[in-house]
Amino acid sequence: MSEPQGGDRRRRKGLDNPTLDDVAREAGVSAITVSRAIHRPDSVREATREKVEAAIAKVGYVPNMVAGTLASASSRFIPVIVPSLSNVVFVEVIQGLQAVFDQHGYQMLLGNTDYSMEREEELIRTFLGWSPTALVTTGLRHREGLSELLKRFPRPLVEIMELGQAVDMNVGMDHQRAGATMADHLLAQGYRHIVFAGTRLAHNYRAAQRYEGHRSRLVSEGLDAPLMEWQQDSYYDLGGAALDEIRRQYPQVEAIHFIDDVMASGALLEAQRQGLRVPDDIAIAGFTGLPFARALIPRLTTIVSPREAIGRLAAHQIIDRLEGRQPEACIDVGFTLQRGEST
Amino acid sequence: MSEPQGGDRRRRKGLDNPTLDDVAREAGVSAITVSRAIHRPDSVREATREKVEAAIAKVGYVPNMVAGTLASASSRFIPVIVPSLSNVVFVEVIQGLQAVFDQHGYQMLLGNTDYSMEREEELIRTFLGWSPTALVTTGLRHREGLSELLKRFPRPLVEIMELGQAVDMNVGMDHQRAGATMADHLLAQGYRHIVFAGTRLAHNYRAAQRYEGHRSRLVSEGLDAPLMEWQQDSYYDLGGAALDEIRRQYPQVEAIHFIDDVMASGALLEAQRQGLRVPDDIAIAGFTGLPFARALIPRLTTIVSPREAIGRLAAHQIIDRLEGRQPEACIDVGFTLQRGEST
DNA sequence: GTGAAAGCGCTAACAT
């Protein structure tokens, strides 16, 4: 007989979950009706919707997002690439992004480059395979091949943290200006022997820009702008150690401009432990505006950047674009010099 | 003519990227050969692999992970559910997880419940639609329906932070014992009027367990175990405010056992600001073991939990299981009382 | 308001 021999080919693999068809059979409608009842409840009759809902509950249906994404060629994934999670700054940015994405039903895919551009490219290439709705990445500099790829990405793309020539949209602040602002403050306080203390500046472009801003101000005053650099991640204890090393190497040092509040706080506390008066014996400045830096005694002078706002704004740029509005392409979130008593 | 009228149905939508077939055509092989050249390079001839690689580069192929996942019924996604990202503890756990997952090519999907069990269920139900390879969630208590769902999840599942009756695997510590340990320490130091200061204990079950351990010790010494609670998230400034409120309400208070190091540090710094001597006028204890708490003067007495280790261990349990090994089902990471001078 | 058919891009299973 010409009967097709399609016996009971069992499912190939997988979790063997109920599918849309199972629900449809149970509800006595077609699969597409179930799909509509789920996604656009208004497009089906009330009675149908109720039947479908009952059937879903009965069979324990969980929609297969993978199949849906493949069919519609659009996931609700938004990859977010950051250089580090050890740095609170990025955690706060992520919080801002996540709060907004959550609200709109998008799922963040977190990627951590550890300040490596190769890793950034690798991550983004993988993420592109997930049909992402949009993309968020840190900084404006990328490997050449990646820049090309990004230019061709036909969906919202936000480069965060820095300001400048972006591929698509951009939220951030001017780090060079921030460094210059702090240098100006220290100069205005009368300090002349000022050391900049940083970590891994070759990897951390934004910190390098802050140093550059700092340096240009000191140089234009005819001063030296010595830099002390460590090849490890910023850390409290490192701040304390840095204080010692700097004072040994530059005995005349009056003020230290640290790469961030973590190192600055470590140095401030170490200074107290050694009986040094801050700022009389040594002035200390940070960057970031971490909450506890403002709780220290003396309070740390620092530059506050609106980190969670960067996340929120980036997310809103994306949502706006997706919903057909015209968000601003480049947002400067600015920064504030927060004076404590440490300078 | 009976010629099928299948003209040039253009692509329906999407990014219009090159597909496996495009690469295959370019390389003069079949699609499956390209797939193999990508995923199991050893299974094709060297010459073939090179042709394929050239073709991939030429057409700019980016694998479609969604299609691959649908076909193989297994993504490389591992959802991770945490109650908060504002709490550093969870950020560190996530770092531990991510480091290990990254190494093995798994992608974390981050979910934030904001301490809501309803939200937890919602998140997990969505994540299940992504054919996850495994699942990590926080705590042992879930909504009833969710517990059932989790029991039926046929892949590695780790419940982190607490210890107890887990669905599958479990990594964490005994919070009740931690609270009792700190209470014992304070009693041993001779304090008798001890207040526990916490936030949102109804939501934060682990903190509530610590209070319970604390309380049971004081009560068994015939002492009161007053609790002061605030309905907002723990924060530095809240620690300072708490110090004042507690001293107003319990003028005899000798020691405060805080829910975490953030509040404890805030209180410690506020005490200094007010000229109170720590620990002579007021002793202060925390929980978590944050790095800066050890940098304060006096150093904060606290309980250190190995947070990143929790993440790493959970990830390794999953990887081990996936690779056919038999990981330990329940890992107690323990904790350490870290004595500072604040008690 | 509902349904039938086609196909998203890939991989598993079974050839050869």
Add this chain to the structure above:
DNA sequence: ATGTTAGCGCTTTCAC
């Protein structure tokens, strides 16, 4: 070592 075939479970398109 490579190819053929048949889906994975859903959404799109088009028809009624």
